[in-house]
Amino acid sequence: MLLAEGNKRFCFQHPNDFRKCIKVKKRRDGWEENLIEWFYLRSLSFKKYEVPCLVKCYGWVSTNIGYGVVFDKVVDEDGSDSLTLKKFIKEEYEKLSCETVLEMAEELKKHCLGYSIAVTEPNENNIMVRKEASGCKFVLIDGIGGREGVSIKNILYIIFSFYARRKTKKQFFRFEKKIKIWFDRG
Ligand SMILES: Nc1ncnc2c1ncn2[C@@H]1O[C@H](COP(=O)(O)OP(=O)(O)O)[C@@H](O)[C@H]1O
Ligand SMILES: [Mg+2]
Numbered sequence: 001m002l003l004a005e006g007n008k009r010f011c012f013q014h015p016n017d018f019r020k021c022i023k024v025k026k027r028r029d030g031w032e033e034n035l036i037e038w039f040y041l042r043s044l045s046f047k048k049y050e051v052p053c054l055v056k057c058y059g060w061v062s063t064n065i066g067y068g069v070v071f072d073k074v075v076d077e078d079g080s081d082s083l084t085l086k087k088f089i090k091e092e093y094e095k096l097s098c099e100t101v102l103e104m105a106e107e108l109k110k111h112c113l114g115y116s117i118a119v120t121e122p123n124e125n126n127i128m129v130r131k132e133a134s135g136c137k138f139v140l141i142d143g144i145g146g147r148e149g150v151s152i153k154n155i156l157y158i159i160f161s162f163y164a165r166r167k168t169k170k171q172f173f174r175f176e177k178k179i180k181i182w183f184d185r186g
Helices: 030-046 085-092 098-114 152-159 161-182
Strands: 002-005 009-013 020-025 057-063 066-072 127-132 135-140
Touching: 009 030, 020 030, 020 057, 030 057, 030 066, 030 152, 085 127, 098 135, 098 161, 152 161
Parallel strands: none
Antiparallel strands: 002 009, 009 020, 020 066, 057 066, 127 135
């Protein structure tokens, strides 16, 4: 069952585990995205990092439409599927303030910088909003460890934490500007 799709990959419900999903390439270069993400998340678990705002990645499986990577599915505390930031903003726009969204982004940035995660594409489709009793939290599902195909940068982000942090700061600066524009504060 198809849960959603991005530009490069389909995201399917895992057939044997309702808490997981499988991402499979849609475009020719979609597998690179999977490889980068998988490699990057592996490198984090190698460093023994368990980062709360990132989805867990389990490894490769073969499906009838090609190889895919298994991830935890993002769900709210009550078990229902979480919304992407895009849908969340759409649904809750009236109730939300720019400050609340900026605060959630700040929280995500703080965690990512704390673990020197290279966040390369923070945007409304790559962030999901997990609703919990205590409030809402951003979870990153895509856009980490590199973008635009496999390159030496993917390795540099893993080896040089300052390089990863620099990228993350730059990307969040742009993302914050974008949030302000959504709320007409640009
Ligand atoms: N771990 C996940 N849990 C729930 N939904 C997900 C998960 N990962 C991806 N999705 C959904 O699939 C869409 C596409 O995934 P994404 O990783 O962004 O692929 P792409 O590389 O094509 O951008 C997301 O926008 C989201 O709606
Ligand atoms: Mg995406």
